[in-house]
Amino acid sequence: MRYPAHLSQITTALLLGTALPAAARAQSTGLEDMVGARAGQGEMELQRRGYVNIRGEQGDDRAYTYWWNADRRQCVSIVTMEGRYNSIQPTTAPDCRKPANLRPNPNYGSPPASRPRPGYEPDPAYGRVPASPGGGQTGYPSGGPVVDGRSVELGLVCFGDGSKTGFASGTSWNWNRDRDRYEAGNYTETRREVFDASLMIQTWPGGGRIRLPKSLIPPINSRGDQGWWDLRDVSVSPDTIRASYRLNGLNKPRLTIDRRSGRITVEGMSNYGFRGTCDMIGHEPRRF
Structure with missing residues (x-):
């Protein structure tokens, strides 16, 4: 199974402790002001700034274009x-089907072209973090959702690789010595399935839920x-969030979130x- 290129990079970074090359991370794309723009209107602006659409992929609840x-x-x-x-993020040349030895041009100094019209302008409220009544930040454009009378303090969207045990069946051919021929038979086996996935998490004092x-x-x-499971044994510290949820009587996965890196691990x-x-x-720009 093929995964979106950015998910492969995330998986590699998690397993090997690596990250994108420094040149890919540091180079400005000249597109930072376009986060929040409508996709249909933004495509013409991307072309005007010298970008060419290479390919696209569809995830669970989002689309990826390169x-x-x-x-x-x-x-x-x-x-x-x-x-x-x-989001608009720099990535490596192979994601755009270019040779791996191509690096961002360090001598490129031209600023983004001036806007000819406001047709692609981002939504002014997109991603804005308003102040809470106490002077802090709620993290939600409109004060945050309320679940069963409880105000959600932290909302997360997580994307990466999921895995579970699957079943496969098929036909096998075995040699029948007595009948001097091959005969067909059926088989069923278990195997580990790996796939790209995204999940959502909401927490409030003493609890939370995961979608x-x-x-x-x-x-x-x-x-x-409706796809949400209650989180149990929720523990929130400045650096880590830990909790569990009950899938069934035997499987009660535990999740751990590193608040400094934003990495999540779920183990069942x-x-x-x-x-x-x-x-x-x-x-933005911190994780949480």
């Missing part, structure tokens, strides 16, 4: 959610509420698990 700028020698990955550019994609819900489950029975990175709703 754009190449020959002058900058820069590939960017754009995440689109609900019709708007959610699982269908790919992380086994056939026998405790029937979550057998091959059940998830590895990825979380973004805080309406919050």
